[in-house]
Each structure stands twice: as structure tokens, then as C-alpha cells.
Amino acid sequence: MKNSKYIDKILWMVIFLFFTVIAGLLYHSIKKALPDEINIVANQEQQFDFGLPVNGFIKSVIEVSDMEKSNIPSNQVKINMQQPFTLKSGSSGSFIMACKLFGLINLKNIKIDIVEKQYVIPCGEPIGIYIQTDGVLIIGTSVVSAMDGLNYEPSYKLVKSGDYIVGVNGISVNNKSQLIDLINEYGTEDIVLNIRRNGEMIGIKIAPVQTTLNEYKLGIWVRDNTQGIGTLTFINEDGKFGALGHGINDVDTSTLMELKSGNLYQTNIVSIIKGEKGIPGELTGTIDYNKTNILGDITSNTTEGIFGVSSKLLQKFNKNSSMEVGLKQDIKVGPAYIRCDVEGEVKDYDVEIIEVNSGENNVNKGIVLKVTDENLLKITGGIVQGMSGSPIIQNNKIIGAVTHVFIQDSTKGFGIFIENMIESDNVE
Missing domain, CATH: 2.60.40 (Immunoglobulin-like)
Structure with a gap:
């Protein structure tokens, strides 16, 4: 009898815990x-x-x-x-x-x-992107071989991936070349790296290792710039533009790159790698980093996209092609189209909006879409890298921009709400 009561008590506790967990999941999912x-x-x-x-x-x-x-x-x-x-x-x-x-x-x-109602010009133009980081980004640490034949890792557990080196012994550092020159200048003397970590400034003392007669190393992998190809989303009548629909993250640290300066460049798409199941496709192109090919200045890199100003691009697009900005509640499940250049000119291609998620944390994945245009499917297989930023248009309103592709199904992808992009730009 006692065992039976004990089992009943355990059973009721399990049932209570089950419904508590269900209630908690329901609460958080609705929130x-x-x-x-x-x-x-x-x-x-x-x-x-x-x-x-x-x-x-x-x-x-x-x-x-x-x-x-x-x-x-x-x-x-x-x-x-x-x-x-x-x-x-x-x-x-x-x-x-x-x-x-x-x-x-x-x-x-x-x-x-x-x-108030807002209007922008949907673009869909391919662009070359170059940005320089605000300081020198630390990717990681490594072992270095010294002149004495031993291996050392002088920066191990001192610096972190995602740190930015902004100075050496109080002397400002803007790029890798300056950093290398200063390290070699101080030789085997202990140096203090002026580091920006999560927005805070700290100093870290490190002893360089001599690797050759005139070379000294800290055992740090660094990066000071990045480049790539994307799509211009919109430009307004003041020449302010938005592109990509997501930020530019460092490929190794996966952190949003902190911007010092950047430019948009003219680019020519030279080939297209079609997307397949498990393998994202890609637009590949050439960028000539000549000053005459600069289209505009990038002023901010955010989780919602890159933003800046361009008088050249404003001259290129017809102001009469401005389109009303659609809000989240304007977006409906059903037909829409995206604007991009995969055939040597900007065209509109049919897609289907299959889901709209306006809840919290959907920074740049609020729209789920599927490519239905037979011609686009034939050329690209759906959504490919380089199409990020392609405007999404529905009912004569620009409602968003393509941001990501489904790795297992290249016909599907995510989009950001255009109002999220514009709000992010206005904050800067």
C-alpha cells in the first residue's frame, strides 16, 4: 500500500512538472x-x-x-x-x-x-564592398619559432578573438603594417598593446619573440580589412543608401566588424555558381579598386546592413522610381518579387512569401520566401551568396531585402523587414 501511494505521488509530480514545462514553453513562445x-x-x-x-x-x-x-x-x-x-x-x-x-x-x-510615410528607390544593383576596420582585429593566437630554436606562444590567454588593437605603447595603430613596424621597432622590449574589447579600453603587456635577425612577433593572427560582393537595396532622395540587409562579420571570429571607413565600388558579375542542396551558390565578380570606380562611402556596419552616402548612385537611379516603404503589417503571405542582377541587367523575379515572423529577435530573418521564377531558378538555382540586399517588393511597396539562403534548399531564404533597415540607418 505504501509503495502504491509513493508511486502515485511520483506520478503526480511528473504530471505537474510536465504541465509546468509546457506552460513555460507556451509563455515564452507567445512572448x-x-x-x-x-x-x-x-x-x-x-x-x-x-x-x-x-x-x-x-x-x-x-x-x-x-x-x-x-x-x-x-x-x-x-x-x-x-x-x-x-x-x-x-x-x-x-x-x-x-x-x-x-x-x-x-x-x-x-x-x-x-x-510618416516613407519612400525610397529600390535598387537591386550589384556592388563591390571594401571596409577597413577601426583598429586591427585579432583573429586568434599561434605558436612562433624563435631564433633559439624553441617554440613560444607569447599572447596565449592574454588577448581574445574579437579584440581590436588600437595602439602600441600609446602610439595609435590603424593597420597591420603600422602594427608590424612598431613591434619590430621595440624589439625584445615588453610592449603594451592598447586593446578595445567590447567597447572598453584595456592595456595588455606582452613580450615579443625574436624570430629572425630583424623580425619580432607576438603570435597573433590579425585582419584590418575585408571585401566582397553584395547587392544595393535602396537609396533615398538625399543619396543615403542601404545594402546587404545584414552586417559584415569577420569570417573567423563571426563578430560584426567595427568600421573605420569603407567604400562601394563598381563590380562586374563574371560567373554564377548555382545553389544545390547543402551547397550555397555564389555570384562571383571583379572589383577594380581604382578611385574612379568608387560609388559611395560606407559610414556604418550594423546587424541590419551597411549604410552610407552616394551622389553617383543617386544620379544613376530615376527619382520617379521611388516606392513606398511597406511596414511589417503590410506584408502578406503570397506573391511578391525580388530585384537583382544575374543576367547583366537589373530585373524583377517572382517569389512567394511563405511566412512572416514579426516577433522579437527576428532581426534579419522576419520574412521567409521561396523563389518561383523559372528563369531565376535556371540561372542560380534560387538564392545565392551575393544576392544579399536584393529588394523584396509586394503590392507596389518595398517590404524587405533578401539576407540568407536555406543551405538545404537554395530555392528558399530569409529576408529582413525594410523598416528594420531604415530604422537602423536612422539611429546611426
Whole structure:
């Protein structure tokens, strides 16, 4: 009898833990599916359909124009987010919508911003990219062979991958050549590397190792620049551009490269490697780094893309081809197209939007799309490297940009919401 009661107790504990875990997973999945911020166009009705068992309470005004009054009453407005609903905005202001699971359990607060309509020119132009890092990026450490015949690793556990060397003994360092010259100049003297780590400055004392008569090494692998090919997403009437839809990360450290300066260059696509299952394809091209081929200056490298200014590109595109910027709620599952150059000229190719994820943490993977254009499939096999930044257009609005390809299915890929790119650019 005692054993039976003991087994029943264990069983009830297991059942309780099971439902606790399920409830926790449900809570976090629903919370993750909700966006942190919603933009709505001034003086327009905006439709939303989250389909979640959540009630939203518009409970407070953060900001509102002195000239305009909110059309939302000062008392709370309850919204059933399991059903489609419509928000109608005034001309300006920001609001907080408190979201509660089943109307009872606090999930998060969503900020609602009223914004003006925005217009940009969707491009789809292939571009060559060159950026120089802000300091010399440390990739890793290695063993060096000294003149005494022994092996040393002088920087082991002192520096970290992702550190930036910005000086030696207080003398500024901008590139690898300067770093090498200074190390050789000090010889076997201990030196202090001025390091920027996660935004903080630190000094690290290291003893160089003499490897030849006039050469000294720290046993550090470094990089001070990178280059590649991508696609220009948009440019506005002020000549400000956005490209790629994702940041430029170092290939070895996988960290976002901290930018000192950079340029866009003219590029010519010379070949296309088709994407296959498990093998991403690629656009390959040539870049002539002559000053006359510079198209614009890159001023920022962010997780949402690279941004800068170009008067040359602005002259190239017709201002009358400006297109309204579509917000997350404007995007529908269904037909759309992407704009890119894989045939020697910029063209539009059919795709299908198969999923829209407007929740948190979907920085540049909020749109899931599938290439349906037979001609594009024949040429590239779908989405390939180098097409990152290709504008996604639906219902005469630019809604996003291609960012990633599915490795196991090159016909499918991710896209970033165009409003995320533009907001990132405006922050800089």
C-alpha cells in the first residue's frame, strides 16, 4: 500500500512538472512571437492579425504633439489579439500596449509609434564592398619559432578573438603594417598593446619573440580589412543608401566588424555558381579598386546592413522610381518579387512569401520566401551568396531585402523587414 501511494505521488509530480514545462514553453513562445515595437502610418488605419491568445491594453501616451490630440481615450483600450484588429492613428505620438496572456499574465509591453510615410528607390544593383576596420582585429593566437630554436606562444590567454588593437605603447595603430613596424621597432622590449574589447579600453603587456635577425612577433593572427560582393537595396532622395540587409562579420571570429571607413565600388558579375542542396551558390565578380570606380562611402556596419552616402548612385537611379516603404503589417503571405542582377541587367523575379515572423529577435530573418521564377531558378538555382540586399517588393511597396539562403534548399531564404533597415540607418 505504501509503495502504491509513493508511486502515485511520483506520478503526480511528473504530471505537474510536465504541465509546468509546457506552460513555460507556451509563455515564452507567445512572448517571442510578439514584436517589441509596431510602426503605424500617420492618419491611416492599419490591420493586424497575430492570432495569439493575448489581450492588448493601450494604457498610456508617451508622447503626443501639442497640436494634435490622440484618438485613443485616456482610459485603457482592450484589444483581443486572437482576432484580426485595426488601429487608426492620429498624426503623431507614441503609445504603450501592455500584452497579457489570456488577459491575465503579463507578457511584455509593445511600443506603438506613429510614423510618416516613407519612400525610397529600390535598387537591386550589384556592388563591390571594401571596409577597413577601426583598429586591427585579432583573429586568434599561434605558436612562433624563435631564433633559439624553441617554440613560444607569447599572447596565449592574454588577448581574445574579437579584440581590436588600437595602439602600441600609446602610439595609435590603424593597420597591420603600422602594427608590424612598431613591434619590430621595440624589439625584445615588453610592449603594451592598447586593446578595445567590447567597447572598453584595456592595456595588455606582452613580450615579443625574436624570430629572425630583424623580425619580432607576438603570435597573433590579425585582419584590418575585408571585401566582397553584395547587392544595393535602396537609396533615398538625399543619396543615403542601404545594402546587404545584414552586417559584415569577420569570417573567423563571426563578430560584426567595427568600421573605420569603407567604400562601394563598381563590380562586374563574371560567373554564377548555382545553389544545390547543402551547397550555397555564389555570384562571383571583379572589383577594380581604382578611385574612379568608387560609388559611395560606407559610414556604418550594423546587424541590419551597411549604410552610407552616394551622389553617383543617386544620379544613376530615376527619382520617379521611388516606392513606398511597406511596414511589417503590410506584408502578406503570397506573391511578391525580388530585384537583382544575374543576367547583366537589373530585373524583377517572382517569389512567394511563405511566412512572416514579426516577433522579437527576428532581426534579419522576419520574412521567409521561396523563389518561383523559372528563369531565376535556371540561372542560380534560387538564392545565392551575393544576392544579399536584393529588394523584396509586394503590392507596389518595398517590404524587405533578401539576407540568407536555406543551405538545404537554395530555392528558399530569409529576408529582413525594410523598416528594420531604415530604422537602423536612422539611429546611426
